[in-house]
Amino acid sequence: xxxxxxxxxxxxxxxxxxxxxxxxxxxxxxxxxxxxxxxxxxxxxxxxxxxxxxxxxxxxxxxxxxxxxxxxxxxxxxxxxxxxxxxxxxxxxxxxxxxxxxxxxxxxxxxxxxxxxxxxxxxxxxxxxxxxxxxxxxxx
Numbered sequence: 001x002x003x004x005x006x007x008x009x010x011x012x013x014x015x016x017x018x019x020x021x022x023x024x025x026x027x028x029x030x031x032x033x034x035x036x037x038x039x040x041x042x043x044x045x046x047x048x049x050x051x052x053x054x055x056x057x058x059x060x061x062x063x064x065x066x067x068x069x070x071x072x073x074x075x076x077x078x079x080x081x082x083x084x085x086x087x088x089x090x091x092x093x094x095x096x097x098x099x100x101x102x103x104x105x106x107x108x109x110x111x112x113x114x115x116x117x118x119x120x121x122x123x124x125x126x127x128x129x130x131x132x133x134x135x136x137x138x139x140x
Contacts, residue, residue, distance in 0.1 A: 005081035010058060013080060015048040018072035025068055030059050045072075053087035054080060060094055 011017070020043060029041045033048070038055035040047045049055035057080055062070055081087050120130055 005083060005086035007079035008082050009076065010047075010078045010080055011076040013049065013054055013082070014058075016046055017076065018047075019043065019045040021072055022069045023062065023072050023075060025062055025065070025070060028059060028062060030055055051084050051087070053084045053091065057087050057090055057094075060091065064094070064098075 023042050023045075025042075027042045029039075031039050031041070032052070033039055038049040038052050040049065040055050040059055047055075047058070049058070058075065058078065061078055062075065081090065116130075119125075125133070
């Protein structure tokens with residue numbers, strides 16, 4: 001039987017707290033400290049993690065939100081495994097998932113290009129016609 005990892009809110013696993021209600025994802029910075037801890041900084045805020053895996057998992061979660069800003073409360077309520085081994089498993093699963101998403105996006109893009117080509121052939125569109133249509137669609 002598979003053991004379910006014990007999860008804790010991030011607020012219990014770090015020192016510090018965000019200084020603002022929003023975290024700008026583009027401001028993220030992860031650095032190892034002299035004492036071996038890990039600092040995840042954003043804006044004027046820094047969260048100190050005792051392990052690299054916890055810090056990387058929090059950083060990865062923030063980046064995967066697909067937003068330029070994330071509510072600080074969401075981050076602090078994020079539930080993470082206490083065990084480093086379980087965090088490492090999550091990081092591996094996230095990396096595999098990101099790779100699969102990238103592969104699927106490529107397949108979609110390739111499929112769309114193929115459909116566009118077939119439609120162009122069907123309607124007898126030349127390169128100039130396709131450029132006009134593409135520019136029109138980019139605006140809307």
